[in-house]
Amino acid sequence: MKKLALFLTIIFMTMSYGQEIKQxxxxxxxxxxxxxxxPDQVCISATVETKGNNAKDVKKQNDEKMDAVLKFIKKMNIPTADFKTKQVSLNPIYDYEKKKTSYNATQTVEIVVKDLSKYDELMEGLVQQGINRIDNVVFESSKxxxxxxxxxxxxxxxxxxxxxxxxxxxxxxxxxxxxxxxxxxxxxxxxxxxxxxxxxxxxxxxxxxxxxxxxxxxxxxxxxxxxxx
The missing domain is CATH 3.30.110.170 (Protein of unknown function (DUF541), domain 1)
Known part of the structure; x- marks a missing residue:
């Protein structure tokens, strides 16, 4: 009886294996x-960068320039939802030869312009208001x-x-x-x-x-x- 059960089990396993490997x-x-x-819109990443020997003065100058930039962006009727500050930094830079420390402040704003006819005027105005670095310009589709x-x-x-x-x-x-x-x-x-x-x-x-x-x-x-x- 045990031999018969073992024999049937082997046959069942063989049939199952055959079915599994069927291609x-x-x-x-x-x-x-x-x-x-x-594209129907453009994303602009622009930075104000200020350098100097006094950290407080450098930050103040950088803040003033960015304030003027943000006011200009609003004046261009760019919705507040379409621009935002991406990065703010104030870093010391040590000159080993002169043994002096200077400071570098940066603020980056990202602007999504959905009316491409404003592109030229906006870019020109950004530079006039204090932007001294355009990091990226990417043309995109809103769809x-x-x-x-x-x-x-x-x-x-x-x-x-x-x-x-x-x-x-x-x-x-x-x-x-x-x-x-x-x-x-x-x-x-x-x-x-x-x-x-x-x-x-x-x-x-x-x-x-x-x-x-x-x-x-x-x-x-x-x-x-x-x-x-």
Whole structure:
């Protein structure tokens, strides 16, 4: 009886193992989706930097300049929700040759400009009010999440189209997807530059091109495994 039970157990295990290793015909492909759009806003990171020998004076001068900068930003009718202080610092700098300590104060403000027609006037005014370092200027889309979704859908369609190309000569069909892997990298959208003409005219009456606003390219990549019917 024990031998019979052992024999049946071995048969059951063998059948189970056979079922587990049964291969399902499938095809694996990669897909890429790209969406190019014109940006409708710009994010500017600008810094006031002040140096001097007295920490109190350096901080005071830096504060006064930043106060003028913030007042100018408000004057440009930038909503308060669209600009904020990102960094404030006051650091001693020791000169070993002269054996003296100086001080360096910085304040950085980040501004999101949703009306690109204000860009030139804003940048010029920032410098006039005391900004002496533009750290970053990034053109963006306010509908980034929507375009990322579109890019992902295009990537899936691309993967399925490739799979259909491969199996079409085999007399088979692409069935359901069994795995989908998102391979998209978390990077800012890549700019694709092109010139944008400014409204202003130079002395000769010709229009100036002051801003290369271009397009931004939003990319999604996926890997998909399809069952073959």
């Amino acid at each position: 399902v015909p499938q095809i694996n492909t990669n897909g890429e989706g790209k969406v190019k759009v014109a 980034l999440a929507q375009y990322q979704s579109e890019a992902r859908k295009l990537a899936i369609k691309d993967a399925k189209s490739k799979a259909e190309d491969y199996v079409s000569v085999l007399g088979q069909k692409v069935g359901k997807a069994i795995t989908i892997t998102d391979n998209s990298q978390v990077y800012p959208p890549r700019p694709v530059y092109m010139a944008m003409k400014a409204e202003s005219m130079d002395a000769s009456g010709a229009s100036n091109e002051t801003l290369a606003i271009g397009e931004i390219e939003i990319t999604a990549t996926v890997s998909v495994s399809f069952i073959l019917d």
